[in-house]
Amino acid sequence: MPSPGAFACNNTPEPAVNKAIAPALLQAAEATGSLGMDAYWMPFTANRQFKRAPRLLVRAEGMHYWDVDGRQILDGVAGLWCVNAGHGRPRIVKAIQDQAAEMDFAPPFQMGHPKAFELAERLAALAPAGMNKVFFANSGSEAVETALKMALAYHRARGEGTRTRLIGRERGYHGVNFGGISVGGIVTNRKAFGPLLGGVDHIRHTHDLARNAYTVGQPAQGADLADDLERLVALHDASTIAAVIVEPVAGSTGVLIPPQGYLQRLREICDRHGILLIFDEVITGFGRTGKPFGAQTFGVTPDLMTLAKGLTNGCVPMAAVLAQQKIHDAFMTGSESLIEFFHGYTYSAHPLACAAGIATLDTYAEEGLLTRAAAMADYFAQGVHSLKGEPNVIDIRNIGLVAGVELTPIEGAPTKRAFGVFLDCWQQGLMLRSTGDILALSPPLIVERSHIDQMVETLRGAIRRAA
Numbered sequence: 001m002p003s004p005g006a007f008a009c010n011n012t013p014e015p016a017v018n019k020a021i022a023p024a025l026l027q028a029a030e031a032t033g034s035l036g037m038d039a040y041w042m043p044f045t046a047n048r049q050f051k052r053a054p055r056l057l058v059r060a061e062g063m064h065y066w067d068v069d070g071r072q073i074l075d076g077v078a079g080l081w082c083v084n085a086g087h088g089r090p091r092i093v094k095a096i097q098d099q100a101a102e103m104d105f106a107p108p109f110q111m112g113h114p115k116a117f118e119l120a121e122r123l124a125a126l127a128p129a130g131m132n133k134v135f136f137a138n139s140g141s142e143a144v145e146t147a148l149k150m151a152l153a154y155h156r157a158r159g160e161g162t163r164t165r166l167i168g169r170e171r172g173y174h175g176v177n178f179g180g181i182s183v184g185g186i187v188t189n190r191k192a193f194g195p196l197l198g199g200v201d202h203i204r205h206t207h208d209l210a211r212n213a214y215t216v217g218q219p220a221q222g223a224d225l226a227d228d229l230e231r232l233v234a235l236h237d238a239s240t241i242a243a244v245i246v247e248p249v250a251g252s253t254g255v256l257i258p259p260q261g262y263l264q265r266l267r268e269i270c271d272r273h274g275i276l277l278i279f280d281e282v283i284t285g286f287g288r289t290g291k292p293f294g295a296q297t298f299g300v301t302p303d304l305m306t307l308a309k310g311l312t313n314g315c316v317p318m319a320a321v322l323a324q325q326k327i328h329d330a331f332m333t334g335s336e337s338l339i340e341f342f343h344g345y346t347y348s349a350h351p352l353a354c355a356a357g358i359a360t361l362d363t364y365a366e367e368g369l370l371t372r373a374a375a376m377a378d379y380f381a382q383g384v385h386s387l388k389g390e391p392n393v394i395d396i397r398n399i400g401l402v403a404g405v406e407l408t409p410i411e412g413a414p415t416k417r418a419f420g421v422f423l424d425c426w427q428q429g430l431m432l433r434s435t436g437d438i439l440a441l442s443p444p445l446i447v448e449r450s451h452i453d454q455m456v457e458t459l460r461g462a463i464r465r466a467a
């Protein structure tokens with residue numbers, strides 16, 4: 001198994017330079033009147049490597065991107081796990097255009113606008129029962145910080161201000177801000193940034209190749225790993241612990257599906273000790289696992305839930321924290337003229353994002369997309385699991401319309417094999433993601449069987465060539 005440090009998006013090895021793509025950059029440069037690529041410091045990217053052999057996308061529609069050379073690329077990852085309704089959806093595009101023309105911005109502090117309230121009501125209606133309060137942010141990272149702060153302030157408001165400890169999980173990804181990297185469990189995202197938040201601890205991850213390799217759906221073994229929280233309770237005492245944050249399915253470290261009963265057990269332990277449970281549903285939200293939210297797929301309701309990505313179909317940055325009524329109500333004490341939660345962003349509930357969010361929810365509802373992953377799951381599972389036996393494949397896992405294919409790392413060069421497969425697929429017209437030595441697939445929820453066939457066969461060819 002690769003070390004946790006291998007799950008960086010930015011420690012990828014040097015690939016062979018893709019000479020075919022270099023002329024495309026020149027064309028793009030001519031088109032934009034700029035010849036330089038120096039100024040843009042790219043996020044989670046090997047900048048120097050990328051700029052030698054760029055991959056430039058210029059158009060998107062439905063299941064596809066097109067690059068600067070006019071090549072059609074099948075989108076196997078919904079952009080970055082976010083374009084769940086597929087690209088260029090006219091209703092969403094029009095809603096954004098109309099909103100920009102009607103009202104570009106409205107301050108969210110001590111002011112409001114109707115679409116913010118409408119979107120919040122719509123989200124509450126979709127969420128698990130009781131999760132009926134919605135706080136808006138602009139990115140998954142911001143939603144995570146918001147949820148962590150809410151958890152701390154909730155306990156303090158109830159007179160349990162000793163509950164300041166936050167618990168994350170190894171191999172968790174919760175964005176890149178200080179709270180998120182502190183509770184996150186990815187070495188490369190943490191090690192350069194000093195002591196991080198104090199008072200944070202981690203439970204063990206659930207990835208267990210020895211017991212669960214090639215499981216279709218939820219692994220049978222591993223509910224007991226939730227008991228690791230009891231270990232931390234015994235170590236720190238429950239009276240010091242505010243919240244536990246986990247992704248229902250850990251996406252960024254390679255699609256780790258929760259073992260059967262694991263999330264239930266985590267819920268029970270939290271309840272027993274008065275600890276809040278936060279689900280980071282930035283990836284699992286909006287239909288990825290077969291129901292609107294992972295909480296519903298797995299039948300466990302958290303106290304707080306973070307959402308982003310699919311909330312606006314990736315069109316306008318937006319995120320949200322959904323909170324149980326009891327969390328919200330704990331803040332609503334004292335004088336009504338006092339601000340209850342000293343937190344918010346200039347662009348919380350931005351009008352363009354709200355318009356995009358409402359149009360996105362309409363699109364999901366009209367086309368039944370939030371449950372479509374359940375209908376496509378068997379076909380998708382058969383396709384990806386047919387890769388068993390291909391060279392260097394050591395695990396395949398899936399749920400709904402998300403899958404991970406794990407490869408044996410090249411000795412002394414972790415991540416290199418999967419990154420090579422990613423590049424090969426790109427050259428063959430398929431965009432997927434590599435993380436560590438795992439290839440992740442999470443296509444838009446409009447995916448058809450023919451696209452699944454294409455994804456699987458392209459991946460198969462690339463895996464064979466990487467042997």
Ligand SMILES: Cc1ncc(COP(=O)(O)O)c(C=O)c1O
Pocket residue numbers: 138139140141142144173174175176247251252280281282283308309
């Ligand atoms: C589970 C989870 N939380 C948080 C984030 C961070 O979201 P953002 O990149 O919008 O800040 C991500 C991003 O992939 C994520 O997968």
